[in-house]
Amino acid sequence: MDKSRKHFTDLIDKGIAAASLLPRDELLFSYNGTLYPVTICSPETFRALESFESRSDDVILAGYPKSGTNWLSQILTDLINISEKKTQDGESGVNDEELEFPYLEVGDAKKYERMTKLRSPRFMVTHLCPENLPKSIFKNKVKILLLIRNPKDLATSFYHFSNGLSILPSYETWDDFFTDFMTKKVVWGSYFEYLSKWNNYADEENVMTITYEELKENPVVGVKNIAAFLGISVTEEELQLVVERSSFQSMKKNSQKTHGALGNVLFRKGAVSDWKNLFSEDQNEKMDKAFEEYVGGTKLGKKLKYEVYCKA
Incomplete structure (x- = not known):
């Protein structure tokens, strides 16, 4: 295992x-x-994050927990590696030995000082709403890939994730989790507020929105579009390799090496429509109402194809 992965x-x-x-x-x-989880985040880190200086060539993946950020991280890392090998004498900046934990808000407060030493392009992931991100990210027009997922599958995945990972509170029943999910009592806050706030940036030139479902449906087209957004040229052979390496089966197989103890929990099903195994009629109605209230008719709301993926 290389040093960056071990870190x-x-x-x-x-x-x-x-x-x-x-x-x-x-x-x-x-x-x-x-x-937020107390063992991987801290108030000191959030305060230090406010003055983080972004670079115009940084790449940020924004996605609420369980929207597929680990999956898309694999794709983005591979694409950036391909680009770097072509432009920097075969070397890649993504796998530098001193690479920080990629989640922007996770880690100690001194990480941002260390990140100034990383060469470009720096790749970061965040679960934060836009108003909680450093102002320099928007001032410098950093490229942001916004990943969203249908809320019913996301909540279902979040429930299983919470019960499998000790850094989060576990739940005796799905009903208990659903209540907390709908009342902003889960980590990183309300998903509906998250969608509503990011919708304000959906038309920005430096923001590209992609859904978990469309990437699942046609990963080749999805990866092509992401590469084009980042200005990365890929051959058909490179494209196929990125798609293969980011398949659920491949990532699950390598999860212990890539994510340590978290690997067992992260890669559970990777499916669409798993929510139908948990949601009651009343819960369906409550989530349908919340979705309509927060993002019904908006750009992100339409992008999610709620009628297709979330109607019982």
Whole structure:
């Protein structure tokens, strides 16, 4: 395992180990009204993040938890590697030994100082709403790939994830989780608020929105579009390799090596419409109403094809 990957898995494993020693009610903390996991995030880190200086050639993947960010991270990392090998004498900046944990808001408060030493392009992932990101990201027109997923499958995946990962509170029943999900009592806040706030940026030239479902349906076209957005030229052979390496089967097989103890939890099904196994009629109605209230008729709302993927 290269040093950058070991840094990544060590941070995850330490967070999991520390969380296993804490009672359920001490696993989360609130910052500006939103909950976060105490063993991998901190108020100090959020305060330091405010003054983070982005670069115009940074690449940011924005996606709410369980929208498919680990999947798309694999695709983006491979695409950036391909580009770097063509432009920097066969070397890649993505796999530098000092590579930071890619989630922008996760880690210690001094990480941003260390990140100034990373060569471009820097690749980062975030679960944050736009108003909680550093102002320099929007000022410098950083390219942002916004990943969204139908809310019913996302909630279903989030429920199983919470019960499999010690850094998050577990739930005795799906009903208990659904109540917390709908009332902003899960980490990183309300998904509907997240969609509503990001919708304000959906028309920006430096923002590309892609859905989990469209990428699942046609990964070749999805990867092609992402490469074009980033200005990366790929051959058909390179394209096929990126698609193969990012398949659910391939990522699940390599999950222990790539994500440590988290690997067992991250790659569960990777399916569409799994929500039908959990949602009651009442829960369907409540989520349908919330979706319509927050993003009905908006650009992101239409992009999600709610009628196709979320109607019972």
